[in-house]
Amino acid sequence: MNYFQPLALFFLAGLCEIGGGYLVWRWLKADQPVWTGLLGVLLLAAYGWVATLQATSFGKTYAVYGGVFIVMSIAWAWYFDGFRPDRFDVIGGVVCFVGIGIILFWPRA
Template sequence: MLKTLAVFFLAGLCEIGGGYLMWQWLKSGRPGWTGLVGALLLALYGWVATWQPTSFGKTYAVYGAIFILMSLAWAAYFDGFRPDRFDVYGGVIILLGIAVVLFWPRL
């Protein structure tokens, strides 16, 4: 279970970090190497996601939920975004959904 969550977390860091660097390059006038590193991280994200043992569809469904949570955390840490109570409620609901899809016992 921990390996599965660690791979999702690593994939999230690659995708969100890569997207953030591309954003900084294109929207904030950062140097070209920022965009290059962002592009490399985005490519790495695609590779890291394949490390999951589940099917493509299930992997991306769960990852989508993790992406939402990590994006809120990234925005709070790097952009000064302050989640309100509805962001927190939504995050809790998403965590419950991840638990059901990924870890609920199957018959």
């Protein structure tokens, strides 16, 4: 089984969704220019398209992506907003990654 492709697509989807939401947030909350919000909207639309490239069903794709989104959001906040994750944030992220692995890669009978 190829593990890299679905994980890369989930990562790309996360960048599109979180990055797009962040740009819209900056436009509306931090007085950034309108092009910032427009770029954010384009990234959010790209997120919807990237998610369709997954080989799994809609429900399974979004279930796995939920865990990816949680971990990437914590990392984004740490890098861009100066949020310092504590041990419970890290433990929660690890639990999410374990869940992602079980849902996406556990052998089915």
